[in-house]
Amino acid sequence: MHIDINLLYSFGAVNKRYTKGEIIFREGEQPIFYYQIIDGSARMFNTNDDGKEFTQEIFNQGCSFGEPPLFSDNRYPCTAIAYENCEVIKLSKLLFFELIDTHPELAKGIITLFAKRINARLETVKNLINQKPEFRIAAFLNSHKTNSNFLGKHKLFIPFTRQEIANFTGLRVETVIRTLQKMKEEKKVEIINHKIYY
Amino acid sequence: MHIDINLLYSFGAVNKRYTKGEIIFREGEQPIFYYQIIDGSARMFNTNDDGKEFTQEIFNQGCSFGEPPLFSDNRYPCTAIAYENCEVIKLSKLLFFELIDTHPELAKGIITLFAKRINARLETVKNLINQKPEFRIAAFLNSHKTNSNFLGKHKLFIPFTRQEIANFTGLRVETVIRTLQKMKEEKKVEIINHKIYY
DNA sequence: CGGTTCCTTGAGGATGATCAACGAGGGTGG
DNA sequence: CCACCCTCGTTGATCATCCTCAAGGAACCG
Numbered sequence: 001m002h003i004d005i006n007l008l009y010s011f012g013a014v015n016k017r018y019t020k021g022e023i024i025f026r027e028g029e030q031p032i033f034y035y036q037i038i039d040g041s042a043r044m045f046n047t048n049d050d051g052k053e054f055t056q057e058i059f060n061q062g063c064s065f066g067e068p069p070l071f072s073d074n075r076y077p078c079t080a081i082a083y084e085n086c087e088v089i090k091l092s093k094l095l096f097f098e099l100i101d102t103h104p105e106l107a108k109g110i111i112t113l114f115a116k117r118i119n120a121r122l123e124t125v126k127n128l129i130n131q132k133p134e135f136r137i138a139a140f141l142n143s144h145k146t147n148s149n150f151l152g153k154h155k156l157f158i159p160f161t162r163q164e165i166a167n168f169t170g171l172r173v174e175t176v177i178r179t180l181q182k183m184k185e186e187k188k189v190e191i192i193n194h195k196i197y198y
Numbered sequence: 199m200h201i202d203i204n205l206l207y208s209f210g211a212v213n214k215r216y217t218k219g220e221i222i223f224r225e226g227e228q229p230i231f232y233y234q235i236i237d238g239s240a241r242m243f244n245t246n247d248d249g250k251e252f253t254q255e256i257f258n259q260g261c262s263f264g265e266p267p268l269f270s271d272n273r274y275p276c277t278a279i280a281y282e283n284c285e286v287i288k289l290s291k292l293l294f295f296e297l298i299d300t301h302p303e304l305a306k307g308i309i310t311l312f313a314k315r316i317n318a319r320l321e322t323v324k325n326l327i328n329q330k331p332e333f334r335i336a337a338f339l340n341s342h343k344t345n346s347n348f349l350g351k352h353k354l355f356i357p358f359t360r361q362e363i364a365n366f367t368g369l370r371v372e373t374v375i376r377t378l379q380k381m382k383e384e385k386k387v388e389i390i391n392h393k394i395y396y
Numbered sequence: 397c398g399g400t401t402c403c404t405t406g407a408g409g410a411t412g413a414t415c416a417a418c419g420a421g422g423g424t425g426g
Numbered sequence: 427c428c429a430c431c432c433t434c435g436t437t438g439a440t441c442a443t444c445c446t447c448a449a450g451g452a453a454c455c456g
Contacts, residue, residue, distance in 0.1 A: 052327070054324070072317055111308055111312065115268075118319065125244075128323065129244065129252045129326070
């Protein structure tokens with residue numbers, strides 16, 4: 001979901017640029033803004049004690065992110081950083097609520113968006129529970145394919161490094177590499193010049 | 199969140215009883231109803247290939263459940279069964295939407311509810327990623343404590359069997375038992391007559 | 397061409413799962 | 427009251443597997 005940019009501006013929203021890797025908000029902080037991506041992409045993740053990262057979601061152009069805590073009064077459960085250089089439009093919580101109150105037709109869109117997020121998270125948990133690395137990786141590749149509306153007959157190029165796949169699946173790089181190798185032998189993926197196709 | 203029962207009835211909702219263990223809806227089915235618990239409790243879970251179950255959430259009196267797929271047009275991502283004998287009030291999707299459309303003030307409650315669910319799921323994922331059994335179990339115990347608004351000075355009785363805790367944490371019973379034993383020695387939990395206090 | 401990032405491989409170890417067996421308690425019916 | 431069953435808890439031994447650590451190799455980019 002995204003809210004019309006001009007509507008956001010009319011309520012006082014402003015643009016902000018982040019360079020790749022720059023932090024947008026941190027886990028544990030109080031949420032203050034509604035964010036929506038104009039250009040580029042953002043990544044939301046958790047870090048655990050060992051410094052291992054887990055990517056919860058990547059948000060692309062047009063997507064809003066970090067909204068649930070505005071409504072539930074929680075602190076941010078994750079950290080968000082610029083995955084690529086990006087430009088976001090941000091609106092303060094107070095004004096965002098004013099916007100919603102005066103535009104009740106937006107509520108349905110938010111509900112649908114949240115419903116999709118809940119579903120996606122339930123799926124993620126379901127897949128994480130299955131220990132098998134191959135299953136987890138396949139689930140990740142499938143969800144990426146679905147998200148990109150891929151309909152081609154041939155395989156889809158997977159634009160992630162092995163480390164990134166590891167961060168999405170909660171595995172270690174070496175495990176991802178070895179599992180992908182095995183999947184290649186079993187013709188479940190294609191690897192051409194180190195690039196992955198699924 | 200829950201919607202006023204009389205309002206639900208006025209839109210044609212009906213009651214239905216389920217005996218403990220009875221299935222309310224199955225993973226993969228098309229959602230048709232809005233459900234809200236009048237009495238008792240329901241459990242939502244996934245089963246994987248090995249027959250291992252993972253409990254996604256337990257819903258108690260007053261809680262609605264299984265609503266997100268009504269909005270996102272997904273099939274159910276989980277199965278729901280009666281955790282205890284329970285009575286639910288159910289309203290068909292069509293009439294539920296009519297109810298919402300004619301009572302826009304309900305939207306905010308749904309948004310808040312969904313926002314909390316998203317947060318809870320993100321936390322779950324965060325905890326699952328941390329492999330350490332002790333960490334996972336502690337996270338589960340903490341979330342249970344938080345949910346039950348426990349403010350006492352002493353420890354809280356945990357009304358779950360070890361198998362249930364295993365299903366909540368994605369571990370095996372034996373691992374839960376051994377880990378709890380260790381936590382007992384480290385004074386992190388109390389176990390009196392096989393009962394767990396945290 | 398030098399540096400950086402990413403990929404790859406091997407060896408070894410830690411740990412949770414698995415399997416098998418038994419114990420303890422509670423309820424039921426004879 | 428006792429025998430039985432059923433569920434839940436417990437323990438030990440073994441196994442499979444993913445993680446860890448260490449070292450290089452390959453690709454890419456200025």
